[in-house]
Amino acid sequence: MQTNLADFIKDTREGQQAEEILRKCVHCGFCTATCPTYQLLGDELDGPRGRIYLIKQVLEGKPATVKTQQHLDRCLTCRNCETTCPSGVQYGRLLDIGRKIVDEQVPRPLAQQVLRGTLKNLLPRKALFNPAMKLGQALRPVLPKALQNKIPVAQQCGVWPQTQHPRKMLLLDGCVQPSMSPNINFATARVLDALAVQLVIAPKAGCCGAIRYHLNDQDGGLNDMRNNIDAWWPYVEAGAEAIVMTASGCGSTVKEYGHLLAHDAAYADKARRISELTRDLSEILPEFEAELVQKIGQQLGQRVVWHPPCTLQHGQQIRGKVEGLLRSVGVDVKLCADSHLCCGSAGTYSVLQPELSYQLRDNKLRNLEASKPEVILSANIGCLTHLQSGTTTPVKHWVEVLDQALLQAKDAVPAGYLD
The missing domain is CATH 1.10.1060.10 (Alpha-helical ferredoxin)
Known part of the structure; x- marks a missing residue:
């Protein structure tokens, strides 16, 4: 052109x-x-x-x-x-x-400015978002349906492992996931602990930067990225093997740090190194497939349908890894028709463009539920929450299947866990 x-x-x-x-x-x-x-x-x-x-x-x-x-x-x-x-x-x-x-x-109307400003100032700040989410969950039964769709039911997360291991990896805790679905990161920590890998969270790390950056507060998004680099860098220098992403949207962004901060002389080299170390969980756990099969010790026989988030299959170009790993432990994994299409969550899109977002969600759910799965699995907090708002079929992060299987293999599933 x-x-x-x-x-x-x-x-x-x-x-x-x-x-x-x-x-x-x-x-x-x-x-x-x-x-x-x-x-x-x-x-x-x-x-x-x-x-x-x-x-x-x-x-x-x-x-x-x-x-x-x-x-x-x-x-x-x-x-x-x-x-x-x-x-x-x-x-x-x-x-x-x-x-x-x-x-x-093109200046935006006041209502749009207020909504977008609220999203970019509330969501990335855990100190504000966590109490807001807890209040929302407490009031959820009496809230309008539109708000209920954005507020998942409070979940049990179990116990974070305390064992020290020589192998250490960093985990991006994220901004909204810890309060919306804390069980995801806890499950990841338990699965890796069973594989003799210790997950470490840098206390000062926060939002990956995607929320502000994609709401056109690019300077604010870049500052979020710099904050994470500063928080992670001591652990990188201490020998952390990888920076693990359990939300594919965050992973897609952190893998872009090297490009997005290439113009910043103070951060360019560090940002490139951070991007090199960043790996989605689906890139890490397949390396332990044989060990997982041995530890689980049985064919699970669960029937699930897999929704690959756009940030995983298109943003990071990762395909087939989750399905292959789950099938190795006996999970019957299906892909739905048009699995390449978006579910409509897309970060803040479901708030800013609700009509289109819910059309896409309903189209996706029709395809996902056609195989009558026991569970719908995905790999991004936005997709999980958005899909669950339109179905009674449980929607979970795929690592929760492995976590539950390992706990059952040890005969140690807590009462009500993952109900």
Whole structure:
């Protein structure tokens, strides 16, 4: 694609990145065929090719409009189009550049400003979000359905292992997951403890930066990333083997630290090292497959359906690892029709674009429940909460299956655990 960027952008770092990305696009339209919002709306401008065209116009000097902003807002940033694209167009990076400029040109209505400001200031701050979530869970039975959908039922998390092991890995605790689903990280710690690996949480680490960054507070998002690097760096220097991600959305972002902070002389090298060390849990546990099979000691025979989050299969390009590991211990794992499509959660999308989000959720659940699974499994807190809001079938993180199997193998499942 030929470009002629306007003076305000062409000599900047963002402009150079945008031009490189735009020049790779050949208008083939393969991306449109796998875009969830295009499938729902049937509008070229609500597909990747159309949005690329809109961003190109803005970068070449055409003023953005409210319509431009709306079409970019409707994008899930699921990056399915990147998986489909034969030319390697890094659409997600281009979208971040385009959205920031469009927001600078098109002021949002007050209601949108308040909502987006609340999300980016509440969600990343555990000191604010944790008590708010506890209050919400206490009041959940009397809350409107729209709020109940965002507040999971309080869960038992069990015991965090206290055994010291020579092998140590860092764990990103995250910002919303510890209060919404604390059992996920506790289960991960127990599974790795059974494999003689100790999980360590850096107390000062917090939000991965994705929430603020993708709400166009890019400076705030970058500061969240720098904070995590500072919190993790002493552990990295002490020999931590990896930084483990149990939320694939966070993992997709942390693996981008090296790119996002490449311009920051004080953090560029450290950010690159952090990205190199970052591994999704599904990249780590398959290395222990034989040991897990031996420890579990039985074929589980559970029937589940697996929903691979977009941030795992498209953002990190990880496929097949979870299914393979679960099948090795006897779990009957199915993939649903259109498993490549987004469930509609997409970070804050379900709050900002609820109508489209719930259409996508309901479409996904119809496909997931077609095989009549006992459990729906996924790997991202947003997907888990969003899907559970539309079904009575239990929706869990896949590591919980392994945790429960290991506890049962030791005949030590606490009463009511994971009910």
